[in-house]
Amino acid sequence: MSVRLRPIQALRLWQEVGLSMVRRNAVDLTQRQMVILLTIYLEPPPHTVRGLAAKLGVTKPVITRALDAMGELDLVSRRRDPADRRNVIIQRTVRGSLFLDEFSDRVVEAAGALAP
Amino acid sequence: MSVRLRPIQALRLWQEVGLSMVRRNAVDLTQRQMVILLTIYLEPPPHTVRGLAAKLGVTKPVITRALDAMGELDLVSRRRDPADRRNVIIQRTVRGSLFLDEFSDRVVEAAGALAP
DNA sequence: GAAAGATGATACGGATGTGAAACGATCGGA
DNA sequence: TCCGATCGTTTCACATCCGTATCATCTTTC
Numbered sequence: 073m074s075v076r077l078r079p080i081q082a083l084r085l086w087q088e089v090g091l092s093m094v095r096r097n098a099v100d101l102t103q104r105q106m107v108i109l110l111t112i113y114l115e116p117p118p119h120t121v122r123g124l125a126a127k128l129g130v131t132k133p134v135i136t137r138a139l140d141a142m143g144e145l146d147l148v149s150r151r152r153d154p155a156d157r158r159n160v161i162i163q164r165t166v167r168g169s170l171f172l173d174e175f176s177d178r179v180v181e182a183a184g185a186l187a188p
Numbered sequence: 189m190s191v192r193l194r195p196i197q198a199l200r201l202w203q204e205v206g207l208s209m210v211r212r213n214a215v216d217l218t219q220r221q222m223v224i225l226l227t228i229y230l231e232p233p234p235h236t237v238r239g240l241a242a243k244l245g246v247t248k249p250v251i252t253r254a255l256d257a258m259g260e261l262d263l264v265s266r267r268r269d270p271a272d273r274r275n276v277i278i279q280r281t282v283r284g285s286l287f288l289d290e291f292s293d294r295v296v297e298a299a300g301a302l303a304p
Numbered sequence: 305g306a307a308a309g310a311t312g313a314t315a316c317g318g319a320t321g322t323g324a325a326a327c328g329a330t331c332g333g334a
Numbered sequence: 335t336c337c338g339a340t341c342g343t344t345t346c347a348c349a350t351c352c353g354t355a356t357c358a359t360c361t362t363t364c
Contacts, residue, residue, distance in 0.1 A: 075193055075201070075299040082295035083288060085191070087226035090219055095245045102351075103206055103219065110203035121312055129211045131353060136313060141350085158311040158360045172199060179198035183191040218321075237342055247323060252343060257320085274330045274341040 081186050088182040099145060099171065104128065105138045112148060112162055113172055119162040147171055197302050204298040215261060215287060220244065221254045228264060228278055229288055235278040263287055 077085070093100075101109065107128060112119050121135045128134075139162065142148045147168040153159035193201070209216075217225065223244060228235050237251045244250075255278065258264045263284040269275035 074304070075191065075197060075302050077191055077296050077299040079289070079292035079296055081191060082292040082299070083226055083230055086291075086295065087223060087230055090223040090226070091244065094220055094223055100219075103216075104210055104351090107203060107206040107210055110199055110206070114199055114203055122310090128207065132312065133314080133354090134352070137351075140313095156311090156361070160312060173195070175202075176195035176198040179202065180193050180195055183193040183198070186191050188190070220321090238340085248342065249324090249344080250322070253321070272331070272341090276342060 084186055085179070085182055088185075089179055092178055092182070099147075101142070102138070104130065104134065105142060108135065108138050109142060109147060109168065109172070113164055113168065117161070117163075118153070118159075120159055121162075124162075142168075200302055201295070201298055204301075205295055208294055208298070215263075217258070218254070220246065220250065221258060224251065224254050225258060225263060225284065225288070229280055229284065233277070233279075234269070234275075236275055237278075240278075258284075 108124055111124060111127060121132055121139070124135045125132045139148060139150060143150060145167075146165055149163045149165050150160050151163065153161050224240055227240060227243065237248055237255070240251045241248045255264060255266060259266060261283075262281055265279045265281050266276050267279065269277050
C-alpha cells in the first residue's frame, strides 16, 4: 500500500534525516549527486552520462563531475561500453550499495519515530 | 501513529523528491541550509546562531553564511535581540513558510504515489 | 575512405561553501 | 570602571560546483 504522510511529518522526517547526515560528517553528497546515485541504484541499467543528464535536466558535465566525485568515494564505477566505445556504462559498487542501505535504514527509523 | 516505510520505499521517496527539486531548478538549498530552515520552522523560538551551530555540529560562520543566503532569498530574517544586543534572533518569513508548505506537499504526494 | 554526427571529458570563468582565525560590539562580574 | 567572556560577523585560503564552449574519440552515413 502507499505511504500516508502528513505535511508536518514530512518536514520532520526531512529535518531528522538531514540532521543525522550533517552531524555524522561522513559522506557529504550534493542533492544532485544523491539523485544520481539513487537513480543508478533504483532504475534498471544501463545508465549513461547522457541518459542521466536528460533525466535530471542538467548538462553533461554535471554528470561527469558527479561521477568523478562519487567514483573517488567508490560509490559508483565506470567502464567503456565494448559495443559502442563512445558510451560509458555506469555501474554500482559494493560500497555504494552499503551506503544506500544504511541511508534507507536511517530514513525508515526516523519515519517510525515520527509523532502521530 | 508513526509512519511505516520500507527501505526501498525510503530510497524511492528520496529520489522522487530530489528529482523534482533538481528539475524545477528553483530554490537550490544546500543540505545544511535545508536543515537550518527546517529547524527554524519546526522548533520553538528563539533561534540563535550559536544554538543552531551547536545543534547541527558546525561552526558559527556556517550558520551566518547560510542565513545570508536564505535571507537574500527572503526565506528567513534576522534582527538583534533588544534584551541582549549581542544575540541575533532568527525569524520566519511568509515566503519561507510558503516554500516549506510547497515542499511538504511534494513529499506527501510522492509518498502517496509509492508502490507497495 | 571521408565527412558528419554522437558521446563523454576537459578548460575556463564565475559563483558559492567550508574551517580556522581574528575582529568589533556587547554584556557582566570583580 | 575595567577587563574578561560571549556573540555574531568578517577575512583568508582553499575546495567544489555550475554552465558554456571546446576537445578527442568513436560511429554512422554517403
